[in-house]
Every structure is written in C-alpha cells, then in structure tokens.
Amino acid sequence: MLGDDEFDEPEDEKLPGNVQAVIKVAKLSSDNDLIGHEAEILRYLYPEGAREEKFYRYLPKLHASTKIRGRAANVLSYAEGFITLADTLKACPDGIDYRDLAWMLKRSLVAIGYAHERGVVHGAVVPTHILVHPTGHGAKLIDWSYAEAGGKNSIKAYVGEYKDYYPPEVFKRQLPGAEVDTYMLAKCCVALLGGDVKTNKLPDTVPEKVRDFFRPLLLESPGARRLRGGAAAWDLHDRFDWILKELVGKPKYRPFRHCPPAR
Numbered sequence: 001m002l003g004d005d006e007f008d009e010p011e012d013e014k015l016p017g018n019v020q021a022v023i024k025v026a027k028l029s030s031d032n033d034l035i036g037h038e039a040e041i042l043r044y045l046y047p048e049g050a051r052e053e054k055f056y057r058y059l060p061k062l063h064a065s066t067k068i069r070g071r072a073a074n075v076l077s078y079a080e081g082f083i084t085l086a087d088t089l090k091a092c093p094d095g096i097d098y099r100d101l102a103w104m105l106k107r108s109l110v111a112i113g114y115a116h117e118r119g120v121v122h123g124a125v126v127p128t129h130i131l132v133h134p135t136g137h138g139a140k141l142i143d144w145s146y147a148e149a150g151g152k153n154s155i156k157a158y159v160g161e162y163k164d165y166y167p168p169e170v171f172k173r174q175l176p177g178a179e180v181d182t183y184m185l186a187k188c189c190v191a192l193l194g195g196d197v198k199t200n201k202l203p204d205t206v207p208e209k210v211r212d213f214f215r216p217l218l219l220e221s222p223g224a225r226r227l228r229g230g231a232a233a234w235d236l237h238d239r240f241d242w243i244l245k246e247l248v249g250k251p252k253y254r255p256f257r258h259c260p261p262a263r
C-alpha cells in the first residue's frame, strides 16, 4: 500500500470509504501515455459520478489518475471476487462447458457493444482483460490502454503473450472496426471451449450451432466478417440467446464450479 506522501500531486477526488482499489502504475515513464490514455477513455465511457449500474457495471471504475514518482497511475475499483478468463483457462486447460461460457460471452458482448455504440474499439480483448464473477455472473472488460476512439488511428500495440488472438488488420495497422473486438472475443471463447486458437477448431463435443456461431467472427478478412454479421456485438448477443434457447430452453442458473478460487 502506498502512503499519501508518495503521490506527486494531491488527489482532487477522495476515495469513498471502504472501497478497495487497484493502483495501476506505469512500469516505465515511457508508458505514461498508455495509462493516461486509459484514464481518458474510461472518463468518456464511465463518466465521473455515475453509479455502478447499467453498462457501467461492465467497466472498471476510475477513481483517480495521478502520478507516483513520475510514473502515471490509475486508481481503479478492485473487482472483488472476480477472476480473469486467463485464470479460468489455467484451471480448465481442456475447456469449459458452453453453458458456462454463455454468460461470460453475453456479458462481454454487452461491454463491447456499449463501447462500440460510443465509437470506442477496445483493441485488446484477451483473457487477462476479461474479469468474471463465478457465482454472480458479472463481467468486466478491463485495460483500456490500447483502445481507439473515433476511428482515426490504428491499434498501437499488442499484448505479446496473446499474439494469436489478434486479427490480421491490427498488424497491418489498418483502422480498427468493431470486428476487431468481436474477433478477439471469439478467440477467447475458442480457447475457453477447449479449442485450438491457431486453427479455430473447436472440439466435437461443442454443439454445432455454437461452433457455427463463432465461424464468421473469425474470418480473416474484416470486410467478410462485417458482411457475415461478425461485428455488431448487440446482434451477436441476441443471436447467441436464440441459440441457447434452442439448445437448452429456458435459461437456468449454473454457478461456475470448475474455477480457480477468487483472489
């Protein structure tokens, strides 16, 4: 925990009592712009003073953006009881049931759909950036450092560990569209369902309708993805609901059991 005197600048906003926070600090001062950019995007998507409700539930809450010994830092609400999809993948290397994936996917599509509606592409939808609550079934899309707003710039950097999750247009420095995020989310789902992230092959135990759902999202060409409906997160959300209705009927609550303990 850092003492008050370690902040270069006084906080202009006090944390409300009993809030657990994560302090994300740039490793190098040359990364200050990434932290500052995340703060800018979050202030736009989750306005100051807004309560944690509606779409805001799917985003981290920024309490303050400051500097600690010359390095930029964002103070964010700690998402208690949440685990990352990377934790889940580690605990379940053979994959999880598609009915468990269902709510993780749907909540992530809401977060992405809201951002897209406001002209923001997240640009780094990888397993370490999706937090899920195993019993509450909440989700949060975190790390908005790579996001692009307004469609004027390409995605500037990628997370090396997850290179296979990025669509080709990111490496070609093309302007990112909504289909960048839905492609990356589909890759996360392929991994979670026990599939092969390089070839997109899913196990035969995954119902065919679910396998067919992901195929157009993962096409190489962004234009083909858009044409085949792999870009509109809201539509994908509704389409997946229909598939679930056909496969399982009325939705039934399933606590996520095969998961690592919450941190």
Ligand SMILES: Nc1ncnc2c1ncn2[C@@H]1O[C@H](COP(=O)(O)OP(=O)(O)OP(=O)(O)O)[C@@H](O)[C@H]1O
Pocket (backbone or CB within 6 Å): 022, 024, 060, 076, 077, 078, 079, 080, 082, 084, 128, 129, 142, 143, 144
């Ligand atoms: N608000 C939060 N609540 C709980 N855990 C969080 C929160 N924000 C981040 N984390 C945890 O910290 C990890 C890294 O967060 P993030 O991706 O925002 O930072 P980063 O600078 O990219 O970190 P790294 O360089 O370690 O990848 C997440 O994968 C998650 O485990």
Ligand SMILES: [Mg+2]
Pocket (backbone or CB within 6 Å): 128, 129, 143
């Ligand atoms: Mg990160």
